[in-house]
Amino acid sequence: xxxxxxxxxxxxxxxxxxxxxxxxxxxxxxxxxxxxxxxxxxxxxxxxxxxxxxxxxxxxxxxxxxxxxxxxxxxxxxxxxxxxxxxxxxxxxxxxxxxxxxxxxxxxxxxxxxxxxxxxxxxxxxxxxxxxxxxxxxxxxxxxxxxxxxxxxxxxxxxxxxxxxxxxxxxxxxxxxxxxxxxxxxxxxxxxxxxxxxxxxxxxxxxxxxxxxxxxxxxxxxxxxxxxxxxxxxxxxxxxxxxxxxxxxxxxxxxx
Numbered sequence: 001x002x003x004x005x006x007x008x009x010x011x012x013x014x015x016x017x018x019x020x021x022x023x024x025x026x027x028x029x030x031x032x033x034x035x036x037x038x039x040x041x042x043x044x045x046x047x048x049x050x051x052x053x054x055x056x057x058x059x060x061x062x063x064x065x066x067x068x069x070x071x072x073x074x075x076x077x078x079x080x081x082x083x084x085x086x087x088x089x090x091x092x093x094x095x096x097x098x099x100x101x102x103x104x105x106x107x108x109x110x111x112x113x114x115x116x117x118x119x120x121x122x123x124x125x126x127x128x129x130x131x132x133x134x135x136x137x138x139x140x141x142x143x144x145x146x147x148x149x150x151x152x153x154x155x156x157x158x159x160x161x162x163x164x165x166x167x168x169x170x171x172x173x174x175x176x177x178x179x180x181x182x183x184x185x186x187x188x189x190x191x192x193x194x195x196x197x198x199x200x201x202x203x204x205x206x207x208x209x210x211x212x213x214x215x216x217x218x219x220x221x222x223x224x225x226x227x228x229x230x231x232x233x234x235x236x237x238x239x240x241x242x243x244x245x246x247x248x249x250x251x252x253x254x255x256x
């Protein structure tokens with residue numbers, strides 16, 4: 001939900017999750033920016049961002065933030081939360097304009113709403129940014145940021161509205177490609193041979209690549225999904241055919 005922070009897994013909520021015009025609901029709708037410059041923080045500038053763990057509590061209409069692993073919660077770190085249902089419920093809904101990042105690739109201007117002093121103080125403390133401070137900004141529903149990709153007539157206008165993703169709303173990887181990579185990293189290969197460790201290794205690798213769509217064969221013995229096959233894909237569709245995706249190409253990861 002928060003750009004450059006730890007992911008929120010929807011597996012515990014079931015296999016379904018709403019799609020919006022910008023991508024998965026709530027996906028990268030928030031970003032943490034410097035209170036002094038308005039520039040979005042990335043893991044290149046502050047590696048502690050990966051320890052900020054957002055959890056969406058849809059039933060309660062809140063996004064809860066914790067820092068570090070589960071032991072931090074056990075030690076009494078209650079975290080902090082912000083509303084997710086209604087932008088009018090945000091402490092300060094005044095429009096601000098924040099630079100998404102400093103690079104030329106994704107240096108768009110984004111209209112957002114400040115999520116208030118309480119979460120800003122909590123994040124500033126946890127991230128060690130107390131000198132200048134940071135703010136949590138949510139992209140406003142009427143923000144007009146759009147993909148820079150060229151239109152593909154077979155899919156429609158790919159210059160769709162997007163959230164705070166760098167290039168596209170979705171980043172896809174296959175489990176076959178994950179296995180292919182893990183087999184070539186000496187430190188990971190042994191874990192690949194143990195079922196329980198293999199699942200953990202898959203999850204860690206998916207998190208490293210920040211994929212939000214993971215493709216796997218229905219049967220592990222099925223060789224119809226070879227490693228790196230997704231590099232050649234040009235379009236995908238959902239099982240019932242109701243949603244079509246255009247493939248823009250490989251992701252040249254420049255920011256975390």
